[in-house]
Amino acid sequence: MIRVEQVRFGYNGGADVLRLDEFALEPESDVLVVGPSGCGKTTLLHLIAGLLLPSSGKVVVDGQDLSELPAPERDRFRGRHIGIVLQQFHLLPTLTALQNLLVAQSVAGLPVDRSTAHTMLRALGVEDRLNAYPHQLSVGQQQRVAIARALVNRPKLLLADEPTSNLDDEACEAVADLLLSSTRQHAVSLVIATHDMRLKAKIPRQLALPRRPAQSMR
Amino acid sequence: MTLLQLAWSYLRARPLGTLLNVVLLALGVGTIGFVLIVDKQVGSSLIRDAQGIDLVVGAKGSPIQLMLSGIFHLDVPTGNIPLGSVQQLAKDPLVKRVIPLCIADSFRGFWIIGTSPDYIDLYHGQFAAGRAWDNRMQAVLGSTVASHTKLGLGDRFVGSHGLAEGGPVHGDSVYTIVGVLKPTGTVLDRLVLVNPESVWFVHEGNITDPEERAVIEAERQVTILLVQYATPLAAVTLPRKINSETNMQAASPAYETARLFRMIGVGADVIRAFGGVVLATAALSLFIALYHALNERAYDIAVLRTLGARRSSIAVMLLLEALILAVLGGLFGLLLAHGLAAILAWWMVQQESIPINAWAVSTKELWLLVPSFVAALLAALLPSWRAAQANISATLARRA
Numbered sequence: 237m238i239r240v241e242q243v244r245f246g247y248n249g250g251a252d253v254l255r256l257d258e259f260a261l262e263p264e265s266d267v268l269v270v271g272p273s274g275c276g277k278t279t280l281l282h283l284i285a286g287l288l289l290p291s292s293g294k295v296v297v298d299g300q301d302l303s304e305l306p307a308p309e310r311d312r313f314r315g316r317h318i319g320i321v322l323q324q325f326h327l328l329p330t331l332t333a334l335q336n337l338l339v340a341q342s343v344a345g346l347p348v349d350r351s352t353a354h355t356m357l358r359a360l361g362v363e364d365r366l367n368a369y370p371h372q373l374s375v376g377q378q379q380r381v382a383i384a385r386a387l388v389n390r391p392k393l394l395l396a397d398e399p400t401s402n403l404d405d406e407a408c409e410a411v412a413d414l415l416l417s418s419t420r421q422h423a424v425s426l427v428i429a430t431h432d433m434r435l436k437a438k439i440p441r442q443l444a445l446p447r448r449p450a451q452s453m454r
Numbered sequence: 455m456t457l458l459q460l461a462w463s464y465l466r467a468r469p470l471g472t473l474l475n476v477v478l479l480a481l482g483v484g485t486i487g488f489v490l491i492v493d494k495q496v497g498s499s500l501i502r503d504a505q506g507i508d509l510v511v512g513a514k515g516s517p518i519q520l521m522l523s524g525i526f527h528l529d530v531p532t533g534n535i536p537l538g539s540v541q542q543l544a545k546d547p548l549v550k551r552v553i554p555l556c557i558a559d560s561f562r563g564f565w566i567i568g569t570s571p572d573y574i575d576l577y578h579g580q581f582a583a584g585r586a587w588d589n590r591m592q593a594v595l596g597s598t599v600a601s602h603t604k605l606g607l608g609d610r611f612v613g614s615h616g617l618a619e620g621g622p623v624h625g626d627s628v629y630t631i632v633g634v635l636k637p638t639g640t641v642l643d644r645l646v647l648v649n650p651e652s653v654w655f656v657h658e659g660n661i662t663d664p665e666e667r668a669v670i671e672a673e674r675q676v677t678i679l680l681v682q683y684a685t686p687l688a689a690v691t692l693p694r695k696i697n698s699e700t701n702m703q704a705a706s707p708a709y710e711t712a713r714l715f716r717m718i719g720v721g722a723d724v725i726r727a728f729g730g731v732v733l734a735t736a737a738l739s740l741f742i743a744l745y746h747a748l749n750e751r752a753y754d755i756a757v758l759r760t761l762g763a764r765r766s767s768i769a770v771m772l773l774l775e776a777l778i779l780a781v782l783g784g785l786f787g788l789l790l791a792h793g794l795a796a797i798l799a800w801w802m803v804q805q806e807s808i809p810i811n812a813w814a815v816s817t818k819e820l821w822l823l824v825p826s827f828v829a830a831l832l833a834a835l836l837p838s839w840r841a842a843q844a845n846i847s848a849t850l851a852r853r854a
Contacts, residue, residue, distance in 0.1 A: 278850070278851050279847075279851075282847045282850070282851075285760065287759070287760070287846050287847045287850070288847045307764070308764045311759065311762055311763065311764045311765075312762055312764070314760065314762050315761055315763070316762065320761075322757070322760070322850065326753060326754075326757050328460075328463075328754055328757065328758070329467070330460075330463035330464050330467040331460070331463055335455050335459075335463070338455035339455040339460060339758070339761070340761045340762070341455070342455045342456060342457075343758055343761050343762050343767060344761065344762035345762070348455055385761070389762075
């Protein structure tokens with residue numbers, strides 16, 4: 237599902253903030269990207285999502301080398317094959333829960349399909365809040381809608397950046413279970429970047445990134 | 455959920471800001487549109503009234519006043535000229551036709567014009583009812599006069615001296631209405647037409663003594679002569695001949711109308727420029743709104759990109775927001791322009807002035823949407839470009 241080879245990344249030709257010689261993730265499997273703050277967890281996630289391109293090396297997702305795609309194609313590839321959940325579970329505030337899913341279909345260049353969106357919201361248990369705006373939803377409901385949005389285009393890979401960092405133990409457990417159960421249900425691989433030790437109990441496989449190379453040289 | 459719907463959702467989410475921008479755009483377009491509509495309506499109205507008249511001849515005075523009173527009946531005449539001058543001018547080989555106008559009285563604010571039936575033909579007037587006069591004290595009403603006074607065939611009325619309502623009334627000289635004209639869209643609609651004999655009769659009274667009668671008839675006057683040339687050459691010599699060899703004055707409607715328009719035109723230009731300034735303000739306001747949106751929505755834009763939106767889609771989204779405002783502002787502006795024109799038209803009707811058709815909509819008015827679009831596009835250009843160039847990874851990382 238993911239293959240990372242000899243990847244180096246640095247901003248504007250500066251020192252590398254990430255070095256990763258080899259990493260691979262099989263379909264329908266999970267991995268936790270861990271490491272100290274500033275080690276490049278988010279950077280790795282953005283490289284896998286095609287939001288950043290490596291200075292050198294290769295990132296291959298679902299058989300596609302992301303560096304080989306022109307920018308518009310890469311955006312489309314991300315929209316169709318990769319679901320992303322952000323720390324704040326950010327929903328577009330001017331759109332309803334349902335519209336947040338429909339816009340995900342639309343900007344990925346896929347036909348707008350209300351029934352798929354309904355199904356996904358039902359699977360996450362928020363089908364009764366279809367027409368609610370984000371500010372009318374509880375935090376838990378917002379998280380569920382955000383996960384439904386990440387999955388609505390049937391991606392094969394779900395990336396989550398610090399999904400539990402601001403949550404208490406109970407909520408952390410709920411979000412982790414939700415992510416795991418919905419990725420299992422839809423046969424999706426899951427990559428979580430986190431420094432949240434509580435998740436280690438849930439996902440045994442871990443990719444530990446070393447302290448940033450520039451920092452270790454100091 | 456198209457980009458258009460997405461753009462609309464953001465406009466709906468900040469109704470006051472949206473309202474401000476629509477109002478500013480509408481004011482700009484409305485002001486410019488108002489000037490265009492009035493300019494066109496007044497212009498075409500004046501051109502219709504002046505068609506077929508090559509020269510206006512009357513007593514010495516201001517040529518513009520002569521034209522305003524003789525053709526448009528918007529001003530009092532400069533004075534009277536001897537009746538004999540009509541025959542004299544009519545004999546001139548350069549002249550094809552002379553239409554005399556005797557202007558002295560009015561009826562409820564509408565001029566009573568003593569003239570020949572040629573005057574009705576000049577404006578292609580047709581009778582809605584009745585016929586032309588064949589004797590004195592018979593009157594034909596223009597369509598506006600008929601509808602305003604609610605008088606018809608067989609009704610009787612008296613004129614009052616001068617134009618002001620409530621002036622001295624010629625109570626013993628009663629006109630009978632023998633004809634009503636169909637609307638022509640010209641000055642004819644606002645006139646009461648009678649035989650010149652009638653006007654003289656009203657002022658002379660019924661004189662029985664033949665000697666006195668002969669004296670008075672020799673002193674008869676007319677007010678205005680409308681002249682049609684027999685040949686274009688007349689334009690070169692006839693006005694000069696009249697102005698220098700007689701104590702009359704000749705004014706060319708084409709020249710004087712153009713002169714009048716140049717004077718009014720300055721006012722129109724000022725209003726137009728004001729509209730331009732308002733539009734520029736609208737563009738600035740829109741620019742500020744969109745630029746703010748960039749910062750407020752940086753994270754939203756980043757999320758859209760993670761969902762697969764291309765850079766170009768983000769730019770298009772912001773451009774669409776501006777264009778929705780441009781369309782709304784433009785349409786409300788057109789409505790405003792016509793509304794203002796309608797108010798002016800209503801006021802001008804009260805003043806018995808030139809009629810304006812405020813709701814005559816032409817497809818050319820859609821061109822008025824262009825300045826609105828240009829303002830919106832200029833305002834959206836930089837924000838759209840910036841939004842498209844935004845570093846998504848950095849935006850996401852900053853929040854996380």
